[in-house]
Amino acid sequence: MTDFFLIAIIVLIFLVIFQISKASEYVSILKGEEKSRKQNNKINGFFMIAFLIAGLIGVWYCNKLYYPKTLFTQGAASVEGKSIDTMLWITIVVTGTVFFITQILLFWFSFKYQESDKRKPLYFTHxxxxxxxxxxxxxxxxxxxxxxxxxxxxxxxxDAPKTAQLVEITGHQFGWEIRYPGKDGVLGRKNYKLTNPAKANPLGVDWSDAASHDDIHVATTMHVVVNKPVKLVINSQDVIHDVGLPHFRMKMDAVPGTPTTMWFTPIYTTAQMKEKTGNPDFTYEIACDQLCGRGHYTMRGVIIVETQPEFDAYMASQKPEYYKAFPDLDPDKVAVNDSTSKSVAQNIKK
CATH class of the missing domain: 1.20.5 (Single alpha-helices involved in coiled-coils or other helix-helix interfaces)
Incomplete structure (x- = not known):
């Protein structure tokens, strides 16, 4: 029933507009076309000035209302992001100045140079x-x-600085997978044919490569070190995604079969940003900036920026993915089994 009334209202509005336009035509015929046209020009000229004033007030009001809600007020959270902000401000100033000048002149000229018997128009072709x-x-x-x-x-x-932290991020419908190199600082090679989440290998890591044995794999959350360059190696397992880092002013497409890279240097820890923004729930977000399917809106990750000791402690708490795929080779498990065997042997001797 609500839809019916909505359609009826829309039809009624069109009918009212049609009747007003027809009435205008009849009035112009009664008054004379020329006299009616001149009156309409004066009315339109007045409306041009009114729209100009209302538009400028609207721009000012919208800026006052919505600017505090933008990321501009927080400032860029990376060294490179500050350069992006500077470039963006220059672009806004240049284009904004041109916008205001052209729009003010457009409406003012429409008012000032409306049809008049006292002025003869000048025509030129080129x-x-x-x-x-x-x-x-x-x-x-x-x-x-x-x-x-x-x-x-x-x-x-x-190329990122040689001291940069290396992190691989892989997108898929609809989530992010994060991989860090181990102590060797090298990511093990991958082969998409080896991808098998059921066997603890969702990224298709080639376990025959010794460099992959100490790699750390986690989902959704990325840990990076403050004031240290971070190099991202970006991949996609299905369609085109886009690693969007709005707080750092960075983004890069994740293309299937074609790894892409970018690097940045975070300058505030997550704790510092919580204090700076006054928001205890603040998080650095990883957004997918490329429409990738109906679950696109859920494709969100988190970046935790922390100090080097905090990052080292986090990495020490993680178990390499290799031992998740081959638990029998896990040194911790082997050590426990050896300890159990020795204890059983001692009990037998007793």
Whole structure:
């Protein structure tokens, strides 16, 4: 019933608009086309100024209302993110200035130069100077902005510093898998044909590669060290995803079969950001910035930025994925079995 009333209201609105337009036509015929047109021009000119004032007030109000809710107020949480913020502010200032100038002139000219018997319009078909101004200047400004963007892009996607922490992140519908190298600092090789979650190998790690035996694999949550560069090796197991790190101002596509990389340097721990934002529940988010299916909205991960001792303690508490796949080779289990065997042997001797 609600849908019926909604459709009826929409139809009624169209009928009212149609009747008003027809009434306007009849009035113009009665008054005379020319006189009616001049009156409409004056009314439209007044509305142009009214819309201009209302629009500027709306822009100011929306900015006041929504700006505090943006990530701009928190500031970038990485060294590289600060450069992105600077570039974005420059872009906003340039484009915002052009927007206000052009829109104010548009509405003002529509009001000031409306039809008048006291003024004769000037027509011209071409102006080389005008063409040069309105194509040349924007082209130069946009080229400068693009060059700045490319400069930062090449920096973030270039080789990371040698001291960078290495982390692999793999996307799939609809979650993230995180892998860290062990003490050797090398990630073991993978082969998608070996992917088998049922056998504790959801990433398709090649266990014949000795470098994979100390790799740590966890889901959803990534741990990184504050003030230390982090190099992300990004993969996808199914469709195109996108590793979006809004607080760090970074993002990179996760493409099936084609690993991508980027690096950044976090400058605030999670604890510091909780204090800075006044939000005890603050978390650094890993978002998927590429529509990847109907469960896309659930594809969310968390980054915990911590000190080096805290990170070392976390890594020490994790068990390599190799021993989850081959529990009989787990040194801790072997040690327990040896201890049990010795205890049984001693009891037999007694």
């Amino acid at each position: 102006s080389n100077k005008l063409e040069l101004i309105w194509t040349g200047i924007p082209a130069i400004v946009l080229t400068v902005l693009v060059v700045f963007g490319l400069k930062y892009w090449f920096k973030f996607t270039s």
